[in-house]
Amino acid sequence: MSSKGxxxxxxxxxxxxxxxxxxxxxxxxSDVRGCMIIKPYGYAIWxxxxxxLDLMFKETGHQNxxxxxxxxxxxLSKEAAHVEGFAKECxxxxxxxxKNSEDGSGVVVDPAAKLEEELIIRPTSETIIWxxxxxxxxxxxxxxxxxxxxxxxVRWEMRTRxxxxxxxFLWQEGHTAHATKSEAIEETEQMLxxxxxxxENFMAVPVVxxxxxxxxxxxxAEETYCIEALMQxxxxxxxxxxxxxxxxxxxxxxxxxxxxxxxxxxxxxxSWGVSTRLMGALIMTHxxxxxxxxxxxxxxxxIVIVPIYKNEEQLNIISEYAHKLKKELxxxxxxxxFDNDDNKKPGWKFAEYEMKGVPLRITVxxxxxxxxxxELARRDNLTKSTVSQDGxxxxxxxxxxxxxxxxxxxxxxxxxxxxxxxxxxDQMNQVLNNKGGFVEAFWNGDSKSEQKIKxxxxxxxxxxxxxxxxxxxxxxxxxxxxxxxxxxxxx
RNA sequence: CGGGGUGUAGCGUAGCCCGGUUAUCGCGCCUCGUUUGGGACGAGGAGGUCGCAAGUUCGAAUCUUGCCACCCCGACCA
Numbered sequence: 001m002s003s004k005g006x007x008x009x010x011x012x013x014x015x016x017x018x019x020x021x022x023x024x025x026x027x028x029x030s031d032v033r034g035c036m037i038i039k040p041y042g043y044a045i046w047x048x049x050x051x052x053l054d055l056m057f058k059e060t061g062h063q064n065x066x067x068x069x070x071x072x073x074x075x076l077s078k079e080a081a082h083v084e085g086f087a088k089e090c091x092x093x094x095x096x097x098x099k100n101s102e103d104g105s106g107v108v109v110d111p112a113a114k115l116e117e118e119l120i121i122r123p124t125s126e127t128i129i130w131x132x133x134x135x136x137x138x139x140x141x142x143x144x145x146x147x148x149x150x151x152x153x154v155r156w157e158m159r160t161r162x163x164x165x166x167x168x169f170l171w172q173e174g175h176t177a178h179a180t181k182s183e184a185i186e187e188t189e190q191m192l193x194x195x196x197x198x199x200e201n202f203m204a205v206p207v208v209x210x211x212x213x214x215x216x217x218x219x220x221a222e223e224t225y226c227i228e229a230l231m232q233x234x235x236x237x238x239x240x241x242x243x244x245x246x247x248x249x250x251x252x253x254x255x256x257x258x259x260x261x262x263x264x265x266x267x268x269x270x271s272w273g274v275s276t277r278l279m280g281a282l283i284m285t286h287x288x289x290x291x292x293x294x295x296x297x298x299x300x301x302x303i304v305i306v307p308i309y310k311n312e313e314q315l316n317i318i319s320e321y322a323h324k325l326k327k328e329l330x331x332x333x334x335x336x337x338f339d340n341d342d343n344k345k346p347g348w349k350f351a352e353y354e355m356k357g358v359p360l361r362i363t364v365x366x367x368x369x370x371x372x373x374x375e376l377a378r379r380d381n382l383t384k385s386t387v388s389q390d391g392x393x394x395x396x397x398x399x400x401x402x403x404x405x406x407x408x409x410x411x412x413x414x415x416x417x418x419x420x421x422x423x424x425x426d427q428m429n430q431v432l433n434n435k436g437g438f439v440e441a442f443w444n445g446d447s448k449s450e451q452k453i454k455x456x457x458x459x460x461x462x463x464x465x466x467x468x469x470x471x472x473x474x475x476x477x478x479x480x481x482x483x484x485x486x487x488x489x490x491x
Numbered sequence: 492c493g494g495g496g497u498g499u500a501g502c503g504u505a506g507c508c509c510g511g512u513u514a515u516c517g518c519g520c521c522u523c524g525u526u527u528g529g530g531a532c533g534a535g536g537a538g539g540u541c542g543c544a545a546g547u548u549c550g551a552a553u554c555u556u557g558c559c560a561c562c563c564c565g566a567c568c569a
Contacts, residue, residue, distance in 0.1 A: 308528050347529035
């Protein structure tokens with residue numbers, strides 16, 4: 001039966017990923033091309049991500065607001081680089097009404113209901129937000145503005161993949177306005193740190209912090225900071241970006257403020273975002289051939305209790321214990337599911353919760369009740385042990401923390417073992433064609449060289465790392481004094 | 492946008508080349524019973540505009556033409 005298991009990673013990583021997303025009940029394809037339905041279990045993980053990030057944004061002084069989904073077409077064209085970057089993938093609303101078709105077969109667009117000015121479904125909200133900030137900002141006293149919004153955006157991508165690239169996706173976008181350049185840069189860097197902190201400490205996904213090359217920069221940004229993660233198949237995934245927008249949007253939307261001397265200045269801007277793509281990073285970093293592996297901090301269910309019984313009497317005894325344990329664990333803020341569904345056999349449940357990545361499983365049967373023990377199974381390393389019921393809550397709490405740490409260590413080790421130094425294009429191709437990974441090499445800083453390297457290797461510059469300022473000979477041209485960057489094939 | 496593929500029950504599929512009773516099988520679902528320490532078993536049952544449209548034919552899931560949709564692989568992007 002097809003519901004059993006998924007294809008092995010080593011056989012077809014891409015297929016493995018797709019099957020995992022479907023079988024772990026995270027999401028499914030909708031009837032609309034490139035759009036996905038995020039199912040309750042997948043959404044519960046996203047909510048965990050969202051809640052934690054939201055907390056961190058608020059701790060750093062940001063407030064949430066909400067701006068419209070629809071943006072007048074003309075707004076988009078006000079910032080030249082921005083429109084250039086996004087025009088190709090915008091969905092456009094042209095009419096506001098349907099009517100019954102003449103032959104009665106359904107509804108058609110009412111040609112009489114054509115909009116004067118077409119509306120774009122936001123691919124990102126810089127334009128409508130800066131058009132709004134213009135009204136909000138007059139004086140230096142109005143600054144900074146530190147606003148975030150949780151929203152959906154639409155980018156009509158050629159090719160889509162569940163979570164990694166969908167036509168519509170969920171994200172947050174922070175948009176801040178500052179009086180000085182240095183303050184804006186500080187904000188940009190601060191939010192990059194927030195992202196890196198979250199991704200490493202909650203998702204247990206190690207990242208490299210850096211800035212993008214000019215080619216890879218966000219449309220309209222002066223500097224794009226990013227965090228880059230490495231997936232199990234050796235491909236890189238951009239996990240978050242934070243942009244220093246300079247005064248580009250302030251100029252495009254004429255947003256100025258009067259400083260203490262009464263002099264008018266353009267406002268400095270940042271924007272930063274992470275999306276449901278993080279779900280893809282989470283999945284592809286930790287999971288195995290049995291299914292999803294979730295870090296405890298983001299797992300909707302942290303512990304599942306599976307009872308084993310031959311009759312109702314036994315079930316009652318186990319249930320009583322399970323409810324007591326569940327209550328004790330709740331007091332430690334551990335989320336527990338007691339799965340007493342009588343329609344599914346234990347073996348089925350074991351496989352199911354492994355597919356769904358629940359970090360810990362407790363099995364309790366008559367034998368255990370007699371010995372005052374439980375069987376404890378770890379999802380991440382698939383080990384099982386029999387442990388005493390005495391002091392169990394504390395042990396479980398410790399185990400969850402341990403799993404969280406070990407997932408991060410394991411992923412960090414993978415990142416380190418799959419980061420290679422090369423000094424020629426041949427070597428680079430060798431590494432990339434073999435197992436992939438991050439490739440450190442020197443680059444002369446020229447966009448043309450970057451493009452040439454991409455043509456030769458299919459690898460792009462993922463980032464110019466913030467740490468380490470070594471210089472060396474350019475991997476393409478041999479020019480000395482070139483800076484060290486990370487290349488990889490990327491999602 | 493190029494290349495490949497698929498569309499038959501909730502899901503996965505056989506049948507299509509070579510047209511012919513009532514469209515195959517598995518999972519899932521419903522009922523009853525037995526089961527429950529790694530994806531249980533038996534018996535019975537329900538469920539179908541064969542992607543859409545036109546054509547050929549006595550007869551179309553099957554042949555022809557057109558259309559639509561989605562998936563996968565590339566190039567482009569978070």
